[in-house]
Amino acid sequence: MGRPRTPLLDRRRIGAAALTLADEKGALTIPALARALGVAPSALYHHVSGRDEIISLMREELVRTTGADKVWAQPWESGLEDWARTYLSAFAAHPGAVPLLATAPLAEPFMHAMYEKVAALLVSGGFTADKVLPVITALESFVLGSALDLVAPSVMLSDVSRDTAPHLSSVLEHTPADPGRAARAFDIGLRALLTGFRDLLAP
Template identity: 75%
Template sequence: MARPRTPLLDRRRIGAGALRIADEQGALSIPALARELGVAPSALYHHVSGREEIISLMREELALETGPDDWDPSRPWEQALEAWARSYRGAFATHPGAVPLLATAPLAEPFMHAMYERVAELLLTAGFGAGQVMPLINALENFVLGSALDLVAPPVMVSDVTREAAPHLSAALDDTPTDNRRAELAFDTGLRALLTGFRALLPR
């Protein structure tokens, strides 16, 4: 039998298939991925060593889908960091089901190291101490990841509140958007608060 013109499986297809599985199921397993790609589980191991490498391919596919970020580290550090946070959130928001997997697996990819290098240089140049850099990055990432999940949460997250039992909460909810602006407002408010707090941590 002649070999197919297009290989049935390659690393790009594995990464894309894994993202689809994570979006649909909120988890990833080798048997489920093999079914998604129409191959036997053993066929995957001709291309990857295991689950960790598949998650790495998911990150790579996500980077290819979203394209290069457009944040400019030559701008004032608050502006550059805000642009990075928004770009990062936008990338994760395209595949929210994959967030738990991508957020808890070690970052061994050179292209991820290059991204963190830019952020570390930005913060060090701004005057933060070396010991502050990773806590600042991790704090911002934690917020971004939660915000990405919030984008796919219901527009109304607090419901069935009785005004008699919770009058203050009811007044606050009266002024809370009941569409996708809720998540956007929460992100804008939280990001502004984080950057203001970061500024206060700059060594005198």
């Protein structure tokens, strides 16, 4: 039959399939990924060295939409907000991958290049060097949690007794229970973070 004109596997396809698998199963294994791609596990090792490199490919897929082509020449507040919202959209589309991507070391040069842009944005905005990484970490932690919240049920608190929790009951009465709950919480949280970051600027 001869060799196929298009290779069955390439690194981009492996990364995309791994993201899909993580979303569907909440986990990633080499045998499961090979089955999803319709190949033997040994075929994957022609393209990747192992699970860590596959997670790196998953990151690369997400980075394509979280800063590779962003315009960074803007004030730090609008730059951070833009980055956070783009980051949120990417992770919300792949919530099953969040635990994998959030706990694996960031050793990839393309990740370093993105963080270099964020660091330059903050330094040029007046943040001292010792504040830059904590600001980035705090923002990312908030975004990752918000991404999971976006795919959670629209009603998270239920069966609250007015007798035992009167204040909470009153709060719930004034809080719409609809799919926009998580998005509104993200907007409020992001505004609070940006306000707090502003207080960290040197006088």
